[in-house]
Amino acid sequence: MENADFGKLQVRFPGLDDIPDAARLDAPIHQRVSLVDGELKTWDGACKTVLSPVCVRQDSGEIEQVVIGSYPVMGETESDAALDAAVQAYDHGRGLWPTMTVAQRIGCMQEFIRLMAAKRQEIVKLIMWEIGKSLADSQKEFDRTITYMQDTISALKELDNSNSRFTIVEGTIGQIRRAPLGVVLCMGPYNYPLNETFATLIPALLMGNTVVFKPPQYGTLLFYPLVEAFRTAFPKGVINTIYAPGAIVVPHMLASGKINVLALIGSSKVADYLKKQHPKSHRLRAVLGLDAKNAAIVLPDADINLAVKECLLGALSFNGQRCTALKMLMVHRSIADEFLERFTAALENLKVGMPWEQGVSITPLPGMHRTAYMTQAIDDAKAKGARVVNEGGGVFCKTLFYPAVVYPVQEGMMLYREEQFGPLVPVMPFDDVETALEYVITSDHGQQVSIFGNDAAQLGALVDPLVNQVCRVNINCQCQRGPDIFPFAGRKDSAEGTLSVTDALRAFSIRSMVATKETDGNKALLDAMVKNHHSKFVNTGFIF
Numbered sequence: 001m002e003n004a005d006f007g008k009l010q011v012r013f014p015g016l017d018d019i020p021d022a023a024r025l026d027a028p029i030h031q032r033v034s035l036v037d038g039e040l041k042t043w044d045g046a047c048k049t050v051l052s053p054v055c056v057r058q059d060s061g062e063i064e065q066v067v068i069g070s071y072p073v074m075g076e077t078e079s080d081a082a083l084d085a086a087v088q089a090y091d092h093g094r095g096l097w098p099t100m101t102v103a104q105r106i107g108c109m110q111e112f113i114r115l116m117a118a119k120r121q122e123i124v125k126l127i128m129w130e131i132g133k134s135l136a137d138s139q140k141e142f143d144r145t146i147t148y149m150q151d152t153i154s155a156l157k158e159l160d161n162s163n164s165r166f167t168i169v170e171g172t173i174g175q176i177r178r179a180p181l182g183v184v185l186c187m188g189p190y191n192y193p194l195n196e197t198f199a200t201l202i203p204a205l206l207m208g209n210t211v212v213f214k215p216p217q218y219g220t221l222l223f224y225p226l227v228e229a230f231r232t233a234f235p236k237g238v239i240n241t242i243y244a245p246g247a248i249v250v251p252h253m254l255a256s257g258k259i260n261v262l263a264l265i266g267s268s269k270v271a272d273y274l275k276k277q278h279p280k281s282h283r284l285r286a287v288l289g290l291d292a293k294n295a296a297i298v299l300p301d302a303d304i305n306l307a308v309k310e311c312l313l314g315a316l317s318f319n320g321q322r323c324t325a326l327k328m329l330m331v332h333r334s335i336a337d338e339f340l341e342r343f344t345a346a347l348e349n350l351k352v353g354m355p356w357e358q359g360v361s362i363t364p365l366p367g368m369h370r371t372a373y374m375t376q377a378i379d380d381a382k383a384k385g386a387r388v389v390n391e392g393g394g395v396f397c398k399t400l401f402y403p404a405v406v407y408p409v410q411e412g413m414m415l416y417r418e419e420q421f422g423p424l425v426p427v428m429p430f431d432d433v434e435t436a437l438e439y440v441i442t443s444d445h446g447q448q449v450s451i452f453g454n455d456a457a458q459l460g461a462l463v464d465p466l467v468n469q470v471c472r473v474n475i476n477c478q479c480q481r482g483p484d485i486f487p488f489a490g491r492k493d494s495a496e497g498t499l500s501v502t503d504a505l506r507a508f509s510i511r512s513m514v515a516t517k518e519t520d521g522n523k524a525l526l527d528a529m530v531k532n533h534h535s536k537f538v539n540t541g542f543i544f
């Protein structure tokens with residue numbers, strides 16, 4: 001088999017001279033600044049070296065991860081400074097940013113988008129080098145993020161315009177708008193470092209909150225080209241960055257009680273721990289995207305070719321490193337052999353290589369600890385009776401890991417419940433659809449599920465219990481987050497709150513209102529307030 005053996009994986013890593021000019025980073029980025037209170041503060045303390053998932057064959061013949069830069073390793077003193085700057089900029093809701101008109105905030109965001117768009121090439125390359133995402137997917141991530149930001153602005157205009165009026169009920173006049181919550185701590189994941197971080201950061205800012213932003217462990221340097229844009233586009237203290245080990249500074253910031261919203265895309269274990277650090281937990285709103293173990297249920301009458309195509313994409317896009325990835329395939333026993341045969345044949349056509357190669361699907365993982373975990377999960381399954389059914393599955397060289405289809409997976413194996421977050425495809429046969437349903441019901445996760453079949457009555461009967469277990473049931477297609485207008489949520493350990501272009505604006509705000517009795521005197525007061533623009537909140541203006 002073309003892709004599978006170690007030697008064949010080894011030669012996928014380039015020599016230094018084999019990297020095409022267009023794919024090269026201009027130079028390593030040794031970031032020494034952080035943005036605090038509107039200033040780029042220079043750091044001369046300890047720094048962390050950033051290794052790319054991409055390895056390069058050295059003259060000595062050794063294959064080593066490429067050093068692409070470094071960034072500061074700060075501590076509590078610096079996180080205090082970043083947090084205090086955000087607290088000061090919010091100023092109990094009296095700061096420049098939270099009291100700005102929505103139109104003015106949108107103006108700042110549009111300026112930021114303009115500055116960000118100019119950095120596309122630089123950021124795309126950094127996504128590619130820092131997390132090993134293919135060039136095409138890195139471009140997609142950047143473009144999708146810009147679209148998300150523009151759509152969020154449109155949604156905010158619509159939201160604000162629809163609130164630009166008074167309502168009179170039972171003799172009470174009211175104007176209801178959405179107001180900010182305070183200081184938001186924003187942390188995104190490594191797999192969609194730009195997109196998922198901005199899916200919370202941008203709505204948080206637009207609603208008038210101030211932010212402390214901690215980039216993910218892998219995926220930090222790619223924000224460097226944006227630090228100056230943050231500084232230029234927003235008033236001082238509105239966005240502040242911290243580069244530090246999360247385990248040290250994040251609990252510390254939460255324990256201060258100064259954080260009003262925790263926006264985290266990460267693990268449920270970490271989220272649980274962090275929430276408990278806040279001294280008054282009822283004051284902390286959490287917007288969380290967490291673990292998932294989305295399953296596919298392939299029914300006996302499914303279109304096997306379609307199911308194979310969607311399951312392959314669902315399980316292995318970006319090496320399976322998507323929160324929405326299909327992480328367990330449950331296939332009816334009557335078609336399991338045929339499914340596996342076609343699935344493994346389709347898998348063989350996936351191109352393995354470096355992120356810049358055209359048409360590449362399988363790219364290097366963030367570090368050797370990930371290939372070690374994948375190997376451990378396979379060994380565990382093998383010891384408990386499963387086998388790798390595709391040739392070369394599980395072979396790895398340094399950070400490059402050839403996907404393994406593991407069958408039959410059953411309860412008690414790591415792969416049965418653990419979120420593998422990598423190129424492993426556990427397949428489990430079932431005889432009775434109740435078994436598949438039971439798997440979803442007894443799971444700690446509740447993000448999405450995919451069902452493949454052609455009998456409307458059977459699918460309908462399956463949809464009803466499943467929608468009460470997860471937040472999206474995909475019929476004859478893989479699980480996914482998009483389109484971003486749709487709600488993205490999860491039950492159990494998979495999420496807290498709902499994200500989408502419109503839902504995120506709500507997640508980072510609260511309805512607040514001004515009310516008065518419907519008397520002539522009060523009407524005249526409101527009228528004067530509006531006509532003379534005495535209040536930013538009480539207004540009937542329309543944002544075009």
Ligand code: G3H
Nearest residue numbers: 322323324479480481482
């Ligand atoms: O990692 C989770 C991502 O938000 C998934 O997005 O389903 O569009 O790839 P996607």
